[in-house]
Amino acid sequence: MTTRRNFIKKTTAGTAAIGFGGLVLPQMGYAAVLGANDRINCAVIGVRSRAKAHVKAIHADPNAQVLYNCDVDDTIIEAHNVWCEKNIGYVPKVEKDFRKILEDKAVDAVFIATPEHWHAPMAIMALQAGKHVYVEKPCSHNAHENELLVAAQKKYGKKVQMGNQQRSAETSIMAINDIRNGVIGEVYKGEAYYSNNRGSIGIGKTIDVPKTLDWEMWQGPAIRKDYKDNVHPYNWHWFRNWGTGEIHNNGTHEIDICRWALGVDLPESVTSFGGKYTYDDDWEFVDNQQVTYQFANDKFITWTGHSRGIMKPERPGRGITIYGSKGSIQLDRNFYKLYDLQGNPVKFQFEKSASATTNTRGEGGLDVNHVGNFFNAIRKDNSLHADINDASISTMLCHLGNMAQDAGTMLKVDPATGKVLNNENAMKSWKREYAKGWEPKL
Helix, strand or coil: CCCHHHHHHHHCCCHHHCEECCEECHHHCHHHHHHHHHCEEEEEECCCCHHHHHHHHHHCCCCEEEEEEECCEHHHHHHHHHHHHHHCCCCCEEECCHHHHHCCCCCCEEEECCCHHHHHHHHHHHHHCCCEEEECCCCCCCHHHHHHHHHHHHHHCCCEEECCHHHHCHHHHHHHHHHHCCCCCCEEEEEEEEECECCCCCCCCECCCCCCECHHHHHCCCCCCCCECCCCCCHHHHCCCCCCCHHHHHHHHHHHHHHHHHCCCCCCEEEEEEECCCCCCCCCCCCEEEEEEECHHHCEEEEEEECECCCCCCCCCEEEEEEECCEEEEEECCEEEEEECCCCEEEEEECCCCECCCCCCCCEHHHHHHHHHHHHHHHHCCCCCCEHHHHHHHHHHHHHHHHHHHHCCCEEECCCCCCEECCHHHHCCCCCCCCCCCCCCC
16 A cells, blocks of 8 residues: 555655656656655644744745644744744644644654753654654753664654754865865864853742643653743753753754764763853753763864853854864854864855854754755655764763763763763763653653
């Protein structure tokens, strides 16, 4: 039996197959033949901020549509509906319980832009329901979920793309190709950094849950906590029960590109220094951090995160520098700059469409490229730029950075599994405790 999803994949082999004696009939062009059968119906879950970039990128594809908007906060949904009417010309269906969306066979792909504690559990449930998944970084709240999500993708066979959209930057792809061709010689170091000046989140007060918010569903797999006035909708990033700190929130992007450029996977050791140096508030992670990853063949990556205190001397808000024996390359979401060993500029390339770098939405041309790559993988079985099997490794590096910071010592790592060697205390954070009935399982 031919299902609509099977038809999507089969019919995108190309118009050359649609003809007679190898000739393509003019009236049987690609668009006319595929029509609605090529349409990808999407659901966007968690629609306050980053989802706006998802919706615009979905809308950029002429044969994709947002079938559902999903959020547990009525206020956020209402504002998003107004935004959709203005920016994409229609208002998708609204659903507060994502599980009902997963039951709808018309939904082909799920876009997850929820708080991080939901990323892996929701992605796994979507895979089990037969959906393709685009999940924002980080793909997991803890290392155990990382392993579980990769196993789920292999078991259920659907496409899973992580939202590290710089993998789809034409300039970054160009830079990696140049590196592979030896333009800066033997690469040995990747330097990633992020700089912001976040304010205090204060000391939260326990208050009644707003009537517009389904706090029970918002918490989902996380251990239950009282509702405080400084958590929702954004500051959950800085609480361990729901978030993973700045290294995951932003460091994932640049660490991922460094790993790509150096051609490395999991490290042999990880060291982290840092602390919370600014405000006396509820923020539970370090707000300034320096992590060093040591890999085989004397390659290493550093990540410098300044969450609260702009980096000086003046530098861009985020970026990457790759060092080689013959020169260096500077990258961010919008450009590629090549220098020789003396620091002289050799080659500059800029993205055709700029992307935001330090705001919470981060939208731009890279989202269109990255979502387009996701759709091409669904339709044509093309390779994903950030397939979860590879993207999860970058997420694992960030987990190891937090684990090293908490341990207060250098961690020796098994490069085959990412597990910490000879440190039972560090391994205690490999898996979280889940709310009853919410632990993800295959």
